[in-house]
Amino acid sequence: MTESRPTEALLPLMQAAFAAGGVFRLWPSGRSMRPLLREGRDSVLLAPLGDPCVGDILLARTEDGAFLLHRAIAVSEEGVLLCGDARSLPEGPLPREAILARAVAVYRGKRALSADSRRFRAYALLARLLRRVRRGMHK
Numbered sequence: 001m002t003e004s005r006p007t008e009a010l011l012p013l014m015q016a017a018f019a020a021g022g023v024f025r026l027w028p029s030g031r032s033m034r035p036l037l038r039e040g041r042d043s044v045l046l047a048p049l050g051d052p053c054v055g056d057i058l059l060a061r062t063e064d065g066a067f068l069l070h071r072a073i074a075v076s077e078e079g080v081l082l083c084g085d086a087r088s089l090p091e092g093p094l095p096r097e098a099i100l101a102r103a104v105a106v107y108r109g110k111r112a113l114s115a116d117s118r119r120f121r122a123y124a125l126l127a128r129l130l131r132r133v134r135r136g137m138h139k
Contacts, residue, residue, distance in 0.1 A: 032084025
């Protein structure tokens with residue numbers, strides 16, 4: 001059984017796991033990363049952020065204190081532009097200091113998909129291409 005807690009309360013636990021050289025498993029809420037992540041079913045394994053890359057799923061905190069688990073669609077000197085797979089409008093650019101962690105795996109039940117796998121990278125590319133189609137549909 002999993003306990004539902006606001007992300008704010010999980011932040012010290014996540015930071016402690018990272019400080020000990022570990023990873024942190026998070027069950028995200030919301031619909032912005034559908035169809036890849038579904039609330040109540042899927043989870044992500046988070047690790048400390050190295051250099052963010054386009055296609056990475058990143059946990060970030062916005063200026064207003066909200067937490068986002070979205071895909072990086074652009075990385076520049078200004079920061080990182082994030083967008084959920086089910087969204088057409090991006091968030092940011094957020095400064096790199098706002099990025100808290102990177103998803104290294106996605107879990108569906110006990111099945112894991114590594115973020116470094118070809119399958120995951122192919123899905124990330126498809127999600128970015130479909131974002132352009134969604135943006136056109138919203139106009």
